[in-house]
Amino acid sequence: MMQVAGNNVPVTTILKLKPRVVLRQEALESMQAIIQTASNFNGYLKAEIYEKVNAGSSIEFAIMLRFDTYTHLKAWNESTQKKQQVLSGKHLFEEVAPEIKLTGLELWFDNKQHGQFAQPAKWKMLIVTVIMIFTLLNTLMPFIGKLLTPIRLPGLWNSLIGIVIMVTLMTYLVMPAITKALHGWLFK
16 A cells, blocks of 8 residues: 555556456446445545557456545545445456556646656656746746736735636646647656
8 A cells, every 4th residue: 555645645456457358338337336436435536447449459447536535535446335336346357467657746747648657757857847836936937926916905816816827727728738749858
C-alpha cells in the first residue's frame, strides 16, 4: 500500500484490465458494476472507464476511481464489496494489473490520450510544474493586477482572483498542452 503524506488530498486509483475479446460487453458491464459499488462508499468523487485497442484487436480497459481522501480510498480497497465485485468478474479478464494510486501533481500529467496509463518521473513533473508556475506568475499575474486596478479590490482579493485564474488555466489549458508537447520526454 502506498503511503500519502497528507490524508486530506484527493486520490485517484487506476485498475487496468484486459478483457477476453469475446466477452468485451460482459467485461464492460462488470466494470460498471465495480463503479456502481464504489459510488456507495464515503468519499467517492467520480469514475471513468478508458479503452485502448492494441495491435491484433487486443483490448485493455482502465477504470479510474477518484476519492476525496486516502482513508476513503483505503476503505474501498479493503472492503469485501470490492473483493466480491472483482472476484465475480474475474473470469471475464485475461489479465488484471496491480492498481496505480495517484495523488497531487500526477493528475496534471495526463497520458490517457495516448492510450497509456503510466505517469512521468516525479523529478520531470517537478521541473515542468515549477517552470510553468514561474512563467505564469511573472506574466499572467501582473496582467491580471493591471486589469483589476480600476476595481480597487484589496490586495488579497486580487491575489485570490489571480490564483483561481492561474490554476484553472494550468489544469485545463496549459498542462494538457505542455504534456502533449513534451510527451516524448515526460513518458520516456
